[in-house]
Amino acid sequence: MGKYISYASRSACAFLCLAAACSSPAISADLGYPGGGYKDYGDPIIVPSNFYSWTGFFLSGNLGYGWANANTDNRPGSGGFDDKANGFNLDPGGWLGGVSGGHNWHMDTFVFGLEGDLGYIGANDRNSNGAAFAEAEYGWYGALTARAGFAQDRFMFYAKGGLALADIKNTAGAIGAPLDYSKNRDIHAGWALGGGAEYAFNPNMTMKIEYLYMDFADETSSNAEGDLFKHDNDIHTIKVGVSYFVHTVPQLLK
Numbered sequence: 669m670g671k672y673i674s675y676a677s678r679s680a681c682a683f684l685c686l687a688a689a690c691s692s693p694a695i696s697a698d699l700g701y702p703g704g705g706y707k708d709y710g711d712p713i714i715v716p717s718n719f720y721s722w723t724g725f726f727l728s729g730n731l732g733y734g735w736a737n738a739n740t741d742n743r744p745g746s747g748g749f750d751d752k753a754n755g756f757n758l759d760p761g762g763w764l765g766g767v768s769g770g771h772n773w774h775m776d777t778f779v780f781g782l783e784g785d786l787g788y789i790g791a792n793d794r795n796s797n798g799a800a801f802a803e804a805e806y807g808w809y810g811a812l813t814a815r816a817g818f819a820q821d822r823f824m825f826y827a828k829g830g831l832a833l834a835d836i837k838n839t840a841g842a843i844g845a846p847l848d849y850s851k852n853r854d855i856h857a858g859w860a861l862g863g864g865a866e867y868a869f870n871p872n873m874t875m876k877i878e879y880l881y882m883d884f885a886d887e888t889s890s891n892a893e894g895d896l897f898k899h900d901n902d903i904h905t906i907k908v909g910v911s912y913f914v915h916t917v918p919q920l921l922k
Contacts, residue, residue, distance in 0.1 A: 720822045720868055722774040724915040728876070730768060732907025734789040735761035738804035740840045743888070743896035748850070749800040750842040756802035762791035764905060772815070774917075779824055781815040785880075789903065802840040806903065809834040811860045811880065822868040832860035832882035838899035841891060850891040852899055858884035866911075874911045879904070 741755035742748035749755075766787020773780050792805040810833045817826025837853040864878030883902045890896050 720819075720871075721915060721917045722772045722779045722819055722824055722868075723917050724913050725769070725771050726874070726911045726913045727769040728767060728909040728911040730764075730766050730785075730787065730878075730907040730909035732764050732905055733761070734764045734791055734806070734809075734903055734905040735759065736791055736804065736806060736901060736903045738793065738836075738838065739900040740802035740804070740838055741898045741900075743898055748848075748891070748895040748897050749840070750845055750848050752842050753797055753800035756795040756797075756800075756840070758793040758795050758802060758804045760791035760793040760804050760806055762789055762806075764789040764907065766809075766907075768909065770815070774819060777819055779815070779817040779819050779826065781817075781826075783811075783813050783815055783828065785809075785811040785813070787905075789905070796843065798843070800840075800842045803838070804899075804901065805837040807835040807837075809882065809903065811882065813860055813862075824866045825863075826866070827861075827863040828880070829859070829861040832858045832884070832903075834858075834882065834884065834901075834903060836884070836887075836899075836901050838887065838889065838897075838901070840889070840897045840899075847892040848895065850889045850895070850897050852887050852889035852897075854887065856884040856887065856901060858882055858902075862905075868913070872913050872915070874913060876909050876911065877907070878909070879906050881905075 738758040738760060739755065764787050766785060768783055768785040770781055770783035788808050789806045794801060794803040811830060813828040813830035815826050815828045817824050834856050836856050839851045841849040860880055860882045862878060862880035864876050866874050866876035868874045881904055887899045888896055889899065
């Protein structure tokens with residue numbers, strides 16, 4: 669009897685081992701184990717990260733303050749100011765307002781763009797020693813610049829530089845001597861350099877703060893007596909602005 673029980677036990681054990689061996693490939697196949705095949709659950713789901721693109725067109729309104737350094741000097745040997753002065757240093761300053769617009773291209777973390785500015789500075793100054801005088805007055809200005817910046821999500825920091833234009837009037841002469849009066853009013857051309865920071869507070873609106881320096885070539889004027897004066901002008905501006913953006917790539921924002 670014991671012999672038959674031992675035989676039955678060995679048979680049952682062999683059957684269980686065989687069943688386990690046969691079922692292992694199926695289990696392995698379902699789990700995707702090597703040698704057991706691979707079960708395709710479809711393409712993985714990719715959740716995009718939040719991203720703000722600075723690529724697109726923009727139009728801005730700006731307000732700020734401008735100040736200038738305006739130097740008028742007597743040309744050596746020319747007899748300007750009737751020899752009553754050698755020159756005057758002027759410091760015009762006043763509020764400004766204007767518009768700007770352009771286009772940005774955003775690549776990785778870098779932003780490149782072109783921008784045009786147009787504004788008006790209400791700045792003027794006059795200096796006199798009682799015998800001679802000089803005066804400077806500023807009006808419309810414009811700039812055409814290239815921009816290069818670094819963007820981190822909705823923040824951008826940039827530098828800009830290019831061409832500057834400004835309507836500037838310089839006058840000088842001796843007081844009480846009409847023939848010694850000299851005036852130069854012209855559209856002055858020069859170069860501009862500056863930079864700023866910008867923040868997108870919603871998908872299509874940004875705010876910025878910017879500094880811009882404009883330097884203009886020396887101008888010469890003469891009076892009725894043929895005396896010559898040299899006028900040197902440069903302008904500093906700081907402004908805040910709000911821009912409307914028209915994006916040309918999709919936005920994925922928080």
